[in-house]
Amino acid sequence: MTNFIFVAAIILFSLSIALLLIRVLKGPTLPDRVVAFDVIGVNLISIVAVLSVVLRTKAYLEVILIIAILAFISTIAFSKYIERGRIIDRKPDR
Amino acid sequence: MTENQIVELIAALMVLLGSIMALISAYGILSLPDVYTRSHAGTKSSTLAVLLALTGVFIFFWSAEHYVSIRLVLGIVFLYLTAPVAGHLICRAAYNSEAEMKDGTGENSFRYSSPQKKKNSID
Amino acid sequence: MPVQFLLNLLIAVLWVFLKDADTFKIPDFVTGFLIGVVIIFLMHRFFGTPFYLKRAYSMLKLLWIFNYELWTSSILIMKQILLPSATFEPGTFSYETKLKSDWEVTALALLLMLTPGSVVLRISPEGNVFYIHAMDVKDSKPILLKSIQMYEKIILEVTRP
Secondary structure, three states: OHHHHHHHHHHHHHHHHHHHHHHHHHOOOHHHHHHHHHHHHHHHHHHHHHHHHHOOOOOOHHHHHHHHHHHHHHHHHHHHHHHHOOOOOOOOOO | OOHHHHHHHHHHHHHHHHHHHHHHHHHHHHHOOOHHHHHHHHHOHHHHHHHHHHHHHHHHHHHHOOOOOHHHHHHHHHHHHHHHHHHHHHHHHHHHOOOOOOOOOOOOOOOOOOOOOOOOOOO | OHHHHHHHHHHHHHHHHHHOOOOOOHHHHHHHHHHHHHHHHHOHHHOOOOOHHHHHHHHHHHHHHHHHHHHHHHHHHHHHHHOOOOOOOOEEEEEEOOOOOHHHHHHHHHHHHHOOOEEEEEEOOOOOEEEEEEOOHHHHHHHHHHHHHHHHHHHHHHHOO
16 A cells, blocks of 8 residues: 555656656756756655665665755756856956 | 554655645646746745655655664755755846846836846855 | 853763763763753853853744745645636845844845745845845735744844844
8 A cells, every 4th residue: 555655656756857857848048947957856866765665675865865966066057157157267256 | 553554654645745746846837937936836845845755755764664764864954955045046047147037017126237247156 | 152051061971970870871861961951040140141042942943934934835836836817926026134144144045035935036245135036026025024024033033142
């Protein structure tokens, strides 16, 4: 019974990732796509967590932290690129 | 039903509730008209959905396998702290790069005035 | 303020030593900590600074408000997505705050990000003025202004007790 509920949750999360992919492909401006990517990353974290419950293993729990950190840093890098045109500034004083 | 089974059922229902909220928020990002409103949906309800799902998984691992996994707690705290900040950064980048804002009232008299790309830094 | 906390820890450790058990047990430490709280509460007027648990209590209240705002804002957004009457009008407005230091402005900006229906767009370089984008300007603006004043009061309680 609980196994069935977890499998249904995985299907719903995958459906939401599919809907967000449509927004990534369609979005007229670049910040649209970055917002959708961030939410895709966050949903991917929960799919990995629920999958590790269905398969009864503890080996996938470190992947969650890595995906979270990478999604956050890539969102920051994108927003810095949009604002200024380069990610790492050469001169320290603005 | 034994007590362990009740706790497992509660954890499963939490994960299901989180997945339904994630689906609704994904539909919202698809159908809302503007970049700024989409980032509303992306930071608030999406974060809560995934936090609920991760808490459900944590409770399940605690009761079914007696394994308190500290990595899930770290993931929950990290997501709680950083997802709104990322949403704010992308919203500010969209505003500074003059993305189109669909609004009904004329209340934004300061829009696109003094972009000040040099002074308004990330940190 | 940290003096009170260190004294409390010292009383707890002394209690563990006085109990004279074979190994270090956690319930002994917790009992010592609680006795230290009572002793310092009875003597806190001699220290000159307010009782340090008040600041811990204010921090707990701030955390609880973070959680509560997260839940209410998510429910409001879901209601706005699902109901087919798209009568909300997005708009922006600005707000001038009286908080000064970096921590307070950051905490207020995070709280504003999590309130129902508002997203922080930009903070002015002096750190005083917030530009806020709201989903529904006509309905949410008075509610938001009232909530912001409540947040300022609670944040001031934490940093200047």
